[in-house]
Amino acid sequence: MTDSTTTLSPVVLEAWFDLQCPDCFKALDDVRALRAAYGDRLDVQLRHFPLSKNKHAYAAAQAAEEAADQGQGWAYAEALLARTAELAERGEPVLLEVATGLGLDAEEFDTALIDGRHLLTVDADQAEGQALKITGTPTYVIGGERLDGGQSQEGLRARIEEIADRLLAG
Numbered sequence: 001m002t003d004s005t006t007t008l009s010p011v012v013l014e015a016w017f018d019l020q021c022p023d024c025f026k027a028l029d030d031v032r033a034l035r036a037a038y039g040d041r042l043d044v045q046l047r048h049f050p051l052s053k054n055k056h057a058y059a060a061a062q063a064a065e066e067a068a069d070q071g072q073g074w075a076y077a078e079a080l081l082a083r084t085a086e087l088a089e090r091g092e093p094v095l096l097e098v099a100t101g102l103g104l105d106a107e108e109f110d111t112a113l114i115d116g117r118h119l120l121t122v123d124a125d126q127a128e129g130q131a132l133k134i135t136g137t138p139t140y141v142i143g144g145e146r147l148d149g150g151q152s153q154e155g156l157r158a159r160i161e162e163i164a165d166r167l168l169a170g
Contacts, residue, residue, distance in 0.1 A: 010043040011142065011167045013160060016129055017077065018051045018137040019060035020088060025081040027138040027149055030157040034164075042164055046077055048125040049137050056091050058122065063095040063109060065118035070104045143167050 015031060017024040031044055046064065050057030060080055067076030079098045080087065087094045092113065099109045112118060132141065138149040140156065143163045149156050 010041050011038075011164045012043045012045060013164070014045050014047045014141040016047045016049045016125075016134050016137055016139040016141070017081075018049055018054055018057045019064055019077060019080050020054035020057040020084050021051065021081075021137045022084050023136075023149065024138045025084055027156075028078055028081060030160075033157060034160060037161070038164060041168060044074075046073060047129065048122045049129040049134055049139070050122070050126065051137060054088070056087050056095075059092055059113060060087065060095060061122040061125070062113055062116070062118040063099065065121050066109050066112040067099065067102070067104060069112075070108070072102055072104060075102055076104070 013034065015027070017027070034042055035044060046068075048061035048064070050061050064073055064077050064080070067073050076098060079102060080095070083094055083098065095113070096106050096109055100106045129139075132139075132146060134146070134148075136148065140147040140149060140160060142160055143166070145163060147156055147159055
């Protein structure tokens with residue numbers, strides 16, 4: 001007998017992003033659509049894979065972790081991804097501007113970037129991504145399957161939905 005109040009654990013979708021990556025910005029449409037379609041049955045987790053070619057991606061990942069600590073991780077990531085060209089051009093001041101724009105504590109952001117309190121989290125994500133043989137962003141991991149979106153987002157959302165539906169069906 002199944003209790004109708006019992007909730008199943010959500011399916012986890014890891015979204016491995018570089019927050020200075022224009023392709024990751026394009027991928028947000030899929031992330032939003034997946035969230036809308038699945039609601040709390042799909043736990044979309046931002047994972048950091050800053051690429052060495054993007055000078056400010058590592059600091060951006062740390063900033064996103066600070067935003068998460070302040071309760072707005074995804075909102076911050078989305079707002080920052082909308083400004084990838086500006087981040088590439090102007091650098092770290094953009095990180096603080098985005099924080100201020102979201103009403104986050106910019107002073108605490110600045111301190112977090114200086115004291116490196118989120119370095120271990122970003123480093124751990126990057127190491128795990130390398131172990132998973134991630135080479136570009138965006139890359140998704142769901143149900144143990146890695147889906148590379150760096151070359152093309154074409155068909156990725158449908159593939160993620162297929163895997164999520166299978167996992168949710170048990």
